[in-house]
Amino acid sequence: MSNRTHTFTVVGVGIILIALLIAGMAWSLFLGTVHIPAHTLWQVVASKFVNTITIEDPRQGALNDIVWMLRMPRVILAALVGAGLAVSGVIMQAIVKNPLADPYILGISSGASTGATVAILMGVGIAFGEEYVGIMAFIGAMVISFGVLIIANMGGRANAIKLLLAGMALSAVCSAFTSVIVYFAKDKEGIQNVAFWMMGSLAGANWDLIGIMLFVILLPIVFFWFQTRILNLMLLGDEVAITLGVDLHRYRQLYLVMSSIMIGFAVYAAGIIGFVGLLIPHIVRQALGTNHKGLIPISALGGALLLVVADTLSRTIIPHTELPIGILISVIGAPAFVYLMIKQTYAFGGN
Template sequence: MNVDKRKVPASVFLLVAMGITIISLVLVCAVGAADVTFMDVCDLIRYKVGMSETVEKSTYYIVWDLRFPRALVAIFVGGGLAVAGAVMQSITKNVMADSYILGISSGALAFVSVGAFFLGQSITVGWKTSFLAFLGSLFAVFMVMTIGGVKGNIGSTRLVLTGQAISITLNAVSQYFIYTSVAGNKSSSIVTWMMGSLAGVRWENVWITVIGIALCVGVLMSFARAFDLMALGDDTATTLGVDVARIKRFSLVLVALITGFAVATSGIIGLVGFMIPHIVRVFVGSTHKRVLPAAFVIGGIFLMWMDVLARTILDPQEVPIGIFTALCGGPFFIWILRKNIKGEN
């Protein structure tokens, strides 16, 4: 019998991680160019829960209107991408997979770059950019499912190869329209958006992302047992009563929705969905009932602090957050690759 070994109980790990999330949420709201202290953030919390009648207007604006919604979105975007990555690694049976493996980010970028070219606008976080990115994400997954499906089922290898082909094609479309953008600021804004940023997050564009990702993650977590059985092989899972084709298709749509919400709000933030599932498996094992919630919490913590680094390291200038996730993800990718090569020898 194969026992899922883990270093700490999943419930303990989650409780500790959730505590770290709450503490981090307060701390990141106190870090930045403006002179706001930890106690200022605590004063605002007391004001919001009715334990205090006054709060400094500057503190209210900086913390509540700027930093808190940004941190909240970081939690859900980071957590959503981590869960999506774990699901993609399960569906494709590929340890190198993440939420962008099906060309989802390429679809979002292609639609945004084409839209910016024809609409003559710079890329900002707004409903037009969000809608185009979301539509592009769904288009990419639709193409992958249409081309990659085999006799009503979805072969893992063909799925990955189809995703790569779609990604290459859509990247070519993006590069053409970025290159032919006459206005320099338009092209520059697209490039910045490609590297990811939470700078444009405000309360008006928070709730669609938060609620959308939360609902999709909740549904994916309900498939945890099916993912465990699919890890034994599609034929075995089918014998045990899992509708593999339906679970895969539905999961792909949910992954596309999560990634679409994330990309529409924050641009393309890579490698979160690749790294975090591997990290949490070290602590809680490989059972998806434990991996998925743990990945969500750790992904949120990770992206919150990456965002702090992005907005403080060259203060007052802000660096795209995707640069720092890539700096973490690149060496991690090499480590996983070397680990798997040694395991095969």
């Protein structure tokens, strides 16, 4: 496929995904426990940009709160978290040169889980306020990320294999520590909260959180999009990069830290949601190839669409009950991933 043809294909797929994402977000806004007529819903949304509703209008009050304060932040947060997880998966796979990597393979999810468990069952971090569980999860993710870098650089400079092994080792340590805390805990309600939080939920969405997530998700995605040459070189290996005058060592560390920030805030906002960073890059690579110029934006759109649809299903598939989104993603993602691995010829980088 020539560069021009590839560019046109990426643009075409991007336009289709944007249209599907807008439709999915509209569908998500419409569905819920409380039925809101479509024309009323759009009038409530439009009133936020054009003053078309008076104080006496019946669309004010409860309907306004449901649409604008509950559903809209949740839909936007789902799109941001999905985009961040998908792009983080792309970056992690390039860093360790492994198509089976995802945002959690380097121990980041285990670090977040440990942080959340310590907060819920031991009360650590309660001084941070009402959001202390999410903040401790973010701190745990970042501590493990820096720990991976430190261990991987011991005895020589870090490379893809050392980063992967360091992540696996720290992940095992965190999982064991979390299990010990849960095993000795006597707080049954706290254990249930830990289990539910680790399954993922977007129920805590609000506009203040959206403001933070816009900054920590969109800016890194734009940054990585301008780093496509380096990311493409990572797939070819250090030897090829050195012959071209590029030292990948410092780029790996920078990219790992930036990806960890995205993942940490995603965990802070939505709990543990797996499979997005593994499944979406696989699908996009098989459709469009391994060039990160198209892979990053299309993966971001694909991840956003997947999580918006999954979150909508998680809160509507069982009446008056919210199914943890992590469970639903796993049910969808695992069979789809196995199918892709069996039926498709997979290429990664220069291999």
